[in-house]
Amino acid sequence: MPDNLHVDEEDFNQNQRILAEKTYDLAENTLLAVRSLQEFASKQFQNNLAQIRWKAWNDYQEHLDSVTNLLSNSPDGIPEREQPRLAKDVVSLGRAIVQLRRAFGHEAVEEEVGEIGALLGKMFEIADQKNLSKHDRRKEFKFFAEETAPEIRNLMDKLEEKISPMMELKTVLEESAVPLVQGQYSPVGPLKHLFGDH
Numbered sequence: 001m002p003d004n005l006h007v008d009e010e011d012f013n014q015n016q017r018i019l020a021e022k023t024y025d026l027a028e029n030t031l032l033a034v035r036s037l038q039e040f041a042s043k044q045f046q047n048n049l050a051q052i053r054w055k056a057w058n059d060y061q062e063h064l065d066s067v068t069n070l071l072s073n074s075p076d077g078i079p080e081r082e083q084p085r086l087a088k089d090v091v092s093l094g095r096a097i098v099q100l101r102r103a104f105g106h107e108a109v110e111e112e113v114g115e116i117g118a119l120l121g122k123m124f125e126i127a128d129q130k131n132l133s134k135h136d137r138r139k140e141f142k143f144f145a146e147e148t149a150p151e152i153r154n155l156m157d158k159l160e161e162k163i164s165p166m167m168e169l170k171t172v173l174e175e176s177a178v179p180l181v182q183g184q185y186s187p188v189g190p191l192k193h194l195f196g197d198h
Contacts (some may be wrong), residue, residue: 043170049103053167056096056103061156063093064116068152071123072145076134078127104163112159119148 066089070082078086097117100109126141 046170050167050169053103053163056099057160057163057167060093060096060100060113063089063096064152064156067093067120068123068149071120071127072149074127076138077129104166108163108166109159112155112162116152116155119152123148 067086070078070086070089074082097113100113123141123144126137126144129137129140132140
């Protein structure tokens with residue numbers, strides 16, 4: 001009987017060791033899965049933010065183009081029939097600026113956006129000068145527009161270079177998630193649907 005008891009104790013200890021190892025493996029795999037899911041969620045959030053930023057940037061460019069095109073095609077002043085459209089475009093540009101600041105942060109965009117706004121303001125001022133003769137206003141407007149267009153383009157290029165890194169998409173699948181994707185043990189169930197089948 002004592003030998004039998006000794007064998008049972010050895011079996012029990014062996015089973016305890018195996019159970020402890022499996023518990024450790026389970027905990028390790030659970031931690032790996034949780035980290036992978038956190039990383040996945042973080043990158044998903046960053047990608048969603050990048051999409052919002054792309055939209056804000058594209059909207060700003062579109063509305064800025066709309067206003068500058070209307071202004072540059074109005075050397076004799078803004079025709080009365082175009083004033084409602086211009087007012088609408090200016091309001092839309094203002095909203096786009098607000099969205100741009102929200103998406104990228106005030107400090108990231110303010111310098112260039114402020115300078116572009118000042119240049120547009122000067123173009124409005126020239127287009128609206130009633131005390132100049134038509135010839136003089138046209139001459140001043142043409143000169144200012146020729147000087148301003150490349151300056152606005154340079155400011156836009158500078159701004160795009162500054163904010164482009166904030167619009168990069170992150171890859172969702174990382175090396176830490178590969179074992180889970182390849183079908184190895186996953187303590188929280190199959191994660192393939194989150195990462196795609198491989």
